[in-house]
Amino acid sequence: MSEQQFFKVIIDNVSIDVPAGTTILEAARKIGGDVAPPAMCFYSKLKGSGGKCRTCLVEVSKGSEKDPRPMPKLVASCRTTVMDGMEVKNITSSKVTDARAGVVEFLLLNHPLDCPICDQAGECHLQDLSYEHGKAGTRYEFQRRTFKKHNLGPYIQLHMTRCILCYRCVYTADQLTNSRSHGVLDRGDHAEIATFIENNLENDFIGNVIDVCPVGALTDKTFRFKNRVWFLKPLDAHRDCPKCTGKVTLWNRGDEVFRVTARKDEWGEVEDWICNECRFDKKKTSDWVIEGPRNISRHSVISQGHYVNTITSQETFEAVNEGRQPKLLFDIHSKSDVNKTGVSLSLIDGPAVSTDFTS
Template identity: 40%
Template sequence: MATITIDDRQYTVEEGRNLIDAAADLDIDIPHFCYHPGLAPDGNCRMCLTEMEIRPGQFGIVTSCTIRIKDGMNFRFNSPAVLDNRKGIMEFLLINHPLDCPWCDQAGECKLQDHSFDHGRGHSRFVETKRVPPKKDLGPHITLYTTRCILCQRCTRFCDEITGTSELGVVQMGSKSEIATFEGVPLDNKMSGNVADICPVGALVTKDFLYKPRIWHYDKVDTLCPGCATGCNTTLEVMHQKIYRTRPRHNEAVNGHWMCDEGRFCYHDWQDVDRLKAPLKRVDGELRQVTWPEALDAAVSGIQALLADEGDSAMGVIGSSMATNEENYLLGLLGAGAFGSSRTGLIRKPGGEAWTSKSGFHIDADKTPNSRGAGDMLGVDSLDVILQGIEDGTIRGLYVLGGDIGQTLSQEVAEAFRRLEFLVVHDVRRSDLAELADVVFPGAVPFEKTGTMTNAQGRVQRLNAAFPQPGGAREDGAILRYVGLRMGVEMGEADPARILEEIARSVGGYAGLTYDLIGDQGAMTGGEEPSEAAGG
């Protein structure tokens, strides 16, 4: 730790931290454009200039983003020289800026707007003609409103430092300078959407979030990306039960400040699904929509008939890598309590492409968010036991958590399921799995669930529901409790925090974990923090 002086007051801050971050820790805002905590400082925007004592009694102007805190440093944040500089920088930055805030998508979260309000002047002295370079289509996801750009080069540095793909550069000279791609080499990498997040103004925008409602109309929900086993921390922006935007949420141990485009835009796939909004029951060989009591009765009587006929353990359960730890845990309770069966399985989705960026940001090959957690809860990581049971005739019924919209059953699994006498399924659409079932309960997608998930590193993180399930669909945990209650299995309160306490008592590696401990940054199973931060 180091003791520094800011405007004649003493503070204790972390040594070696850069001045902007150190001041932010003290809730002091140093205005800046080009500095971003995920990128190396560049010092090009000159907005963060402050005064530092360079010789006893003598102050000099320095860029805060490049200053590393040392003990005894003395700063002035509000001296006339500093304030005058900010005013001057704002005036220069706005010379060619179109001031088109009324239709700019960044309005409301724009650094240029904020700093102009705090440090700019109320009118422009610029009487010459503004430059109006045309907007550019940079790549599949990103458009550049060239007029709004202030050339802070966060985007070019992101492509150099984080992805290592270097598609962006500053071409031309002086007032003609512009962000550009090279002919035939568009901004097309796995993380390109991040440049829109880090753009401090409205210059870089995703085509996905163009001309959408104003940013202050959305509810923001901190949750996890369901796209892969990395479990990037995200913030959803939602309105009227619809997601409008996904942005990465900082977690140094997981995703840093970033997320991949696949995860960022995957909410469309989930929203475009033709959802199941009521339970289904097989009547005369066909699935028909029924009421909840009818469906629950059908499920329970079907299971009980099978158990009466065959005795315990004729039923098996299959967990879901799309479901939370709590849901998979309740499924295990239902299996053991109501079916007297410890035969569990997990359908593993075929792996996709893994990719690691230059900076170490990792996209996992496992395209489900919670296969590790589901496996931990059920003590299983494959379907072997279940398939063997069906093969030798000892398993004649199954209770399956589905809910993965990207999944289709393999030939082998579908064949096996067709031989079952009774199949209960939770799913979010009429999937090929649902089509085989005798009873289908309409479940929830990851954006509608609250609970925890365990990523590939073994980090337990919180998932928060952005909005309720549509129509008659319910959270899978609630459905399991309905079935459990009818079969005389006590599952306790539905609160995920309480269920997690139970998990911490009974599942190896989860000891000591609580909802509060996990917080918004997650906590490692086994109580160990990874030795090295994985975030990019």
């Protein structure tokens, strides 16, 4: 084997050396920050993914040292490999920001914007993308498209209207399971994710499609309408699992485990795939060995309320009250209809409704 060849690329005026064969997107992610183009369909752990959503378009202003001609069109950075001496413009190019705003508009054209009732809200890549690269209004004046509902079994909920057809779940099923039973049917704007003919997704690792889905098209049925993700506290935990690594993130409220997901890195990509048993069936804190709180970028809405590295003001009640504790007038739970201590939200069957608290 010859020595690994390194290419020098300049992305948004930042220079970096990367091994030959690296894509522009991966090189930009090494620099990090705003230089990294957004990606809705590319997933570094899934072979063959990328190139479809067109949000990662960049301008190549210089092809390479040998052939300095610029590329005629914007290129998908996730599927274009770097050349030596390549110069790439991402946020420094008005053509790119313009095209990206166009792509965001296209992606949102038929997206229902039901974020207030969507379980993905708060950790949705399309939300982030629209905030960062989209425009406030829409120029679309027509009915958004709808689909016939498909049932994918007891674990996975499909909302086809929210789907942006990134094909990640298709690649996941192809590459993690030995038989794929769902796929993209039909074509064009009426293409949809479905099983043919009506079928449950039952493979041991199929739950990972929930984690790879960039929007709320595939969500966890056992977590459906149970809580908002930003009210939950993510904890790293593990268990001895015969099928997978057992390394997960628990999403807790108090001692209750509301849902289990794989651990995701800063680009929202899964670090270790987990099995269905860990994800859907182990919903007790006692099933898990808790390692500690998971660090989430403090810019994420999930971090709201989880103050990291902040100084809390000192409690002075005791000092001024000659060492006496504050007196509780009554226990709120004995008076209130909600938040009854006897009700474990994560253990009830189906979405929580008011009768769960009152009866």
